[in-house]
Amino acid sequence: MDMPPKDRAKKKEEPMDAELTPGKRNINLTSLSWGFKTREVRITKIPNHFQVKKTENVLILVAFSIGLGSMWRLPYLCHQNGGGSFLLVYLILLMLLGIPLLYMEMIIGQWLRKDNMRAWRYLVPWLSGLGYSSMLACVLVSLYNSALIAWSLFYLGQSFDFPPPWEICPMVENISVTDIPCLRTLPHQYFWYHTTLHASIQIEEGIEVLVLYLTLCLAATWIFLYVIMTIRIKISMLMLIFSIFFPYILLLCFFIRSLFLQGAMASLRRLVTTEMSVLSSLDTWRQAGGHVLYSLGLGTGTVITFSSYQTRGENYIKVASFMATVNLVTSLLSTSIIFLVLGFWTATSGPSCVERNVSNLVKLITKGVLPQSALPPKDIIYKPPLEYLNWINHLPRNLQAEVVHFSLSCSILVQKEKFMEGPGLAYAAFSQAVSLFPGSSFWAIIFFMALAIMGMGTMITLLEGIVLPMQNIPTFTRHPKLVPVFVCMGGLLGSLIFTSQSGSYVVFLFDDLLVPMVLIVIVMFQNLSLAWVYGIRRFRAEMFGQLGHLVWAPFNFLWSYVTMPTLLALFTFYLLNLYHRKPLYYISWNDSMSQEVKQPYQQIVLGWVTFLSVLALLPIPVYPLHRWWYLDNQVICEIVGKPASSKKTETEPNKANQWAMHPLRRLTLRAQDKGQEHPSKNPTDALFLQPPPLWLKRDSESYSSFSLRGSTIGISYT
Structure with missing residues (x-):
């Protein structure tokens, strides 16, 4: 079954935005004088x-x-x-x-x-x-x-x-x-x-x-x-x-x-x-x-x-x-x-780390894990930390590897206050935190x-x-x-x-x-x-x-x-x-x-x-830009295909120059035109069919500058 020409025009007007979902909707489309559009969507039934x-x-x-x-x-x-x-x-x-x-x-x-x-x-x-x-x-x-x-x-x-x-x-x-x-x-x-x-x-x-x-x-x-x-x-x-x-x-x-x-x-x-x-x-x-x-x-x-x-x-x-x-x-x-x-x-870090490492090496030597040649000098803890690194560098290669392997989790060099500023801070810090537990x-x-x-x-x-x-x-x-x-x-x-x-x-x-x-x-x-x-x-x-x-x-x-x-x-x-x-x-x-x-x-x-x-x-x-180009071409096509004279178009007011009607008032007029029953019989619609209060009348005249001079088109989906 073919669609009526008027409905076809409405369908073309919103190729991407009109969607049908379960329940009855009243969608009010406000079109601004320079082409900006916003919507008022009312859903009375929730799937x-x-x-x-x-x-x-x-x-x-x-x-x-x-x-x-x-x-x-x-x-x-x-x-x-x-x-x-x-x-x-x-x-x-x-x-x-x-x-x-x-x-x-x-x-x-x-x-x-x-x-x-x-x-x-x-x-x-x-x-x-x-x-x-x-x-x-x-x-x-x-x-x-x-x-x-x-x-x-x-x-x-x-x-x-x-x-x-x-x-x-x-x-x-x-x-x-x-x-x-x-x-x-x-x-x-x-x-x-x-x-x-x-x-x-x-x-x-x-x-x-x-x-x-x-x-x-x-x-x-x-x-x-x-x-x-x-x-x-x-x-x-x-x-x-x-x-x-x-x-x-x-x-x-x-x-x-x-x-x-x-x-x-x-x-x-x-x-x-x-x-x-x-x-x-x-x-x-x-x-x-x-x-x-x-x-x-x-x-x-x-x-x-x-x-x-x-x-x-x-x-x-x-x-x-x-x-x-x-x-x-x-x-x-x-x-x-x-x-x-x-x-x-x-x-x-620094001297404290040297002292802890020296103490640890002494314990490992006492237990027999490391040989006596791995014993550091007695006065090494009173010297700068670089001296400890120099002592390790002069050890035999195999002994160097063992000393480095058994070193504690601290830094020989003194660390600044802003230590490890990169995004891996959390991984390094939390790995240290879990190491503190048995x-x-x-x-x-x-x-x-x-x-x-x-x-x-x-x-x-x-x-x-x-x-x-x-x-x-x-x-x-x-x-x-x-x-x-x-x-x-x-x-x-x-x-x-x-x-x-x-x-x-x-x-x-x-x-x-x-x-x-x-x-x-x-x-x-x-x-x-x-x-x-x-x-x-x-x-x-x-x-x-x-x-x-x-x-x-x-x-x-x-x-x-x-x-x-x-x-x-x-x-x-x-x-x-x-x-x-x-x-x-x-x-x-x-x-x-x-x-x-x-x-x-x-x-x-x-x-x-x-x-x-x-x-x-x-x-x-x-x-x-795409929507402006699409609507601009559509308006040109509609003007070319429109009849030369029509009584309806002569008497129809120019909607682009009208002030936006308040949505609650528009729903009231629509309900009266359709001859619906008194809103008190339908509790769901009572809120929308009653006359708007005074504060809403004042607000309807002071919308944002983008929506003041818009025309209003009422579309109903059932």
């Missing part, structure tokens, strides 16, 4: 497949928020930026940005009941590219997060040795002066850079050489993720609770044990001390703002997608605050442990297993934010099981670069420059779309109609006048940091010197950052 238990969903979001971002990222950022000063900046931005924007994404998902890609297509059709950019940002985060899981799996495999290989210096054949870096630094740091990463000295070197065992761990990660997403294992409530509380138990054990370490309290004091010079640093604010968005998953679309599967009536202010609080507590606990370990490393291999196994499980949980949530929207694309609708295949295969190939000899430097490049800047731009456009394009007062009216309660007034103020300027300032900081004349540096490992050094980024590396960021953000401007 059953959207219903998810409230407690289960909250636990999923909490498990996502306490992932690797809390235990891996914040500690090394805090160590780089002055400890307590960075924490203070992070707390400020968490209150001003994190919780309001997290609540915004949650309430959008609950309101529209759609995944991230379709939500922005429904809310602001001209900014539908936001969903695609969020998905690309999710891809970037997933790529280097898979490398973190591969590192955890490698540490897990090494934990089955007793003692774990990072506790002692490895036996080195043909040892020479340059082959004793384990005595110049800590065994844990040496194991990280030399054994785990085989790190090159520059990011441009060794990028084509893959580390075999890290590549195998990465392949195992993506295969496991594919199996989980294909068979869709049902995660029980007990498994969710265990995955959340078990890491807390381990962290509390490590924290209590680390409190009794030598020099631990001095380092903990640094964690709670603020310096005004650090607070005035733009780089500190830049990194803190990027971490707020990254740790809460803002801009990746996962929060909107998972919130769309909720039952209505939840208090998302409490959920957002609880999620941010759990994230903060986890970050503070893991950061405190790492700072305690850093204090122990600093206190036991039966360290057992503690290492359960800790790195928990770390890998937490990383897998975060990755599954991120991949669901990619797979679910893609399965709604017409190309994959008939074969939805192919989507996980393409996603996991592409993820494996795209993340191979992180298992190269310079892979850790590429991880730092993504984590410090690329991903936070992309997330800030995406969240900035999301805030702009809701607060200024759609209109914050109009949004409040919709929330009152759909959810039965108003959005908390302080959040309306923050969305309109605080979060947007703050995001613009952070984006400006990132641009200044990236394109300033002063060169950018990253932390690399110099194997000959056995220490970390600062290396400047080459221009070609920063060019790749620019290219990838533009590529991820390209859908935002491309989609409006």
